Amino acid sequence: MSEADDRAHTLRLELVDEPGELLRALSPIADNGGNLLSIFHERGSLTPRGHIPVEVDLECSPERFEHIVDALRDAGVTIIQADSERYGEALSVLLVGDLVDTDLSDTLAELEGCGSATVADFSLTTEKGTEGVSSARVRLAIEAGSTERALEQVRDVAAQKDLSVVEPLVGEL
Amino acid sequence: MKLAVMGAGDVGRAVVDLADEYGHTVSAFADSTSAVVDPDGIDVDAALKHKDSVGRVGEGDPADALGAEYDALVEATPTTLGDAHPGFEHVRAALETDRHVVLANKGPVAERYDDLRALEADSAGSIRFEATVAGAIPALSTIDGIGAERVTAARGVLNGTANFILTRMATDGLDYEHVLAEAQDLGVAEADPTFDVEGTDAALKCAILANVIHGGGYSLADVDVEGITDVPPSALELAAEDGRTVRLIGEVTEDGARVGPRLVPENHTLAVSGTMNIVQLETEHAGRLNLSGRGAGGPETATAVLGDVNRLE
Ligand SMILES: NC(=O)c1ccc[n+]([C@@H]2O[C@H](COP(=O)([O-])OP(=O)(O)OC[C@H]3O[C@@H](n4cnc5c(N)ncnc54)[C@H](OP(=O)(O)O)[C@@H]3O)[C@@H](O)[C@H]2O)c1
Numbered sequence: 001m002s003e004a005d006d007r008a009h010t011l012r013l014e015l016v017d018e019p020g021e022l023l024r025a026l027s028p029i030a031d032n033g034g035n036l037l038s039i040f041h042e043r044g045s046l047t048p049r050g051h052i053p054v055e056v057d058l059e060c061s062p063e064r065f066e067h068i069v070d071a072l073r074d075a076g077v078t079i080i081q082a083d084s085e086r087y088g089e090a091l092s093v094l095l096v097g098d099l100v101d102t103d104l105s106d107t108l109a110e111l112e113g114c115g116s117a118t119v120a121d122f123s124l125t126t127e128k129g130t131e132g133v134s135s136a137r138v139r140l141a142i143e144a145g146s147t148e149r150a151l152e153q154v155r156d157v158a159a160q161k162d163l164s165v166v167e168p169l170v171g172e173l
Numbered sequence: 174m175k176l177a178v179m180g181a182g183d184v185g186r187a188v189v190d191l192a193d194e195y196g197h198t199v200s201a202f203a204d205s206t207s208a209v210v211d212p213d214g215i216d217v218d219a220a221l222k223h224k225d226s227v228g229r230v231g232e233g234d235p236a237d238a239l240g241a242e243y244d245a246l247v248e249a250t251p252t253t254l255g256d257a258h259p260g261f262e263h264v265r266a267a268l269e270t271d272r273h274v275v276l277a278n279k280g281p282v283a284e285r286y287d288d289l290r291a292l293e294a295d296s297a298g299s300i301r302f303e304a305t306v307a308g309a310i311p312a313l314s315t316i317d318g319i320g321a322e323r324v325t326a327a328r329g330v331l332n333g334t335a336n337f338i339l340t341r342m343a344t345d346g347l348d349y350e351h352v353l354a355e356a357q358d359l360g361v362a363e364a365d366p367t368f369d370v371e372g373t374d375a376a377l378k379c380a381i382l383a384n385v386i387h388g389g390g391y392s393l394a395d396v397d398v399e400g401i402t403d404v405p406p407s408a409l410e411l412a413a414e415d416g417r418t419v420r421l422i423g424e425v426t427e428d429g430a431r432v433g434p435r436l437v438p439e440n441h442t443l444a445v446s447g448t449m450n451i452v453q454l455e456t457e458h459a460g461r462l463n464l465s466g467r468g469a470g471g472p473e474t475a476t477a478v479l480g481d482v483n484r485l486e
Contacts, residue, residue, distance in 0.1 A: 092415060092417065092436055093436065094408045094411060094412060094419070094436055096403060096404065096405060096408050123411055123414065125407040125408075125410060125411055126407070133405060133407075134407065135405055135407040135408035135410075135411055136411070137411040137412065137414070137415060139415075164399075164403045166404065166408060166412075166419055166433075166434045166435060166436050167433070167435055167436065168435060168436040168437070169328070169422060169424075169435050169436070169437055169443070
């Protein structure tokens with residue numbers, strides 16, 4: 001039932017390890033006319049926040065894909081990355097400061113607070129010999145057109161927690 | 174042209190040294206305590222020797238230089254903030270007597286741009302200041318050629334000292350203090366590196382770029398400034414793992430001017446190494462232009478100064 005404007009799409013989702021979660025994530029896809037090609041359920045590995053990454057390949061028109069993404073978000077499913085242009089933006093920042101004592105997992109959750117960004121990747125290093133100072137590299141997946149909003153959020157969170165931010169050059173992410 | 178050169182540091186010395194090659198005569202030359210004046214041209218070698226041996230260029234009073242016969246004043250005294258003293262007064266004296274001014278000194282152009290332009294409007298003389306932004310790189314004449322109104326943004330690495338420190342920290346995993354000490358030994362950083370590492374010098378250049386692109390209204394206080402002293406080696410390591418690095422970038426856009434450490438891909442055009450500088454211009458009809466080269470040094474800066482002198486003719 002392939003149609004002329006059907007294209008392959010990849011969705012990277014983040015699921016909580018509970019029964020029924022996978023089904024909950026897949027039904028909005030089928031309900032909105034997405035043709036499931038494959039599901040890669042990485043049970044062994046966990047995302048930085050202790051969730052399970054799932055990669056879904058599907059086929060549908062770009063328009064349907066938008067509906068699917070909306071429906072997934074409405075259903076409360078976390079989308080780490082979607083290949084359509086709408087989610088195609090990513091942004092890396094460095095955070096420097098007392099990341100551990102200022103509640104790292106809260107910081108990561110706050111970074112997603114603007115609603116248009118998700119933490120796609122995260123690395124932390126502690127500075128040798130400098131008490132309390134550590135550095136983190138955070139990669140955010142962002143809805144197209146929301147980069148400035150996501151950056152504002154990063155600045156706000158950093159200011160609250162007295163962290164310094166090394167921002168990317170926008171347009172050069 | 175007859176030049177009155179104010180300042181006998183790296184820049185002033187190189188200007189008097191190269192003036193003859195560019196077809197100009199130095200009729201006055203001053204440092205903070207003395208001056209040498211001769212309407213037919215001073216003996217440059219003698220003045221430089223005198224400076225080396227007794228610390229003064231001559232036996233006259235520095236004020237004599239301003240009263241001398243000259244066509245263009247070269248302002249190469251120290252960059253100061255706020256009222257931009259004494260550079261601003263030197264510029265005023267020249268313009269009020271209808272002479273031209275070429276500045277290497279960033280202070281008056283960054284801090285009192287509108288005052289400068291007002292003095293220029295009432296004078297038969299004009300001002301040029303290519304040397305104030307990124308030394309030898311012809312950033313301002315390129316903007317002039319494109320037309321400032323057609324330049325939508327400018328960004329770049331505008332301070333060689335900060336860039337040297339970041340480059341060394343990233344390539345060798347050394348900490349800030351260590352690299353700073355090394356830079357001081359090499360003469361790349363001043364004994365007091367504050368201006369360079371806290372971003373002030375780059376911010377002055379951004380204020381100048383913003384004044385040129387937006388037609389005035391900017392001073393240091395209008396630039397959002399952050400330096401590199403808070404960037405630890407661990408942050409550079411994390412950046413490198415991801416194929417990126419950190420550079421102190423100055424940026425002027427329609428939203429204003431800012432200086433701060435920024436994450437850029439390692440092979441990015443703006444990720445120049447060592448003491449190199451680069452200026453990238455975003456233009457309305459011609460896309461991006463990148464100009465890189467030496468942002469400081471006596472002969473480098475004098476090249477920009479003397480180029481300006483030639484454009485006055
Ligand atoms: N060096 C560079 O690569 C570079 C690049 C671009 C722009 N600039 C700018 O160019 C200017 C000169 O730089 P520089 O490296 O040559 O500086 P510098 O080595 O500090 O020399 C400054 C000179 O100005 C003299 N001076 C101070 N007050 C004076 C006064 N009231 N009247 C006459 N002379 C006075 C000093 O006299 P004494 O010798 O008696 O102390 C000294 O000779 C600065 O504003 C700097 O920011 C420099």
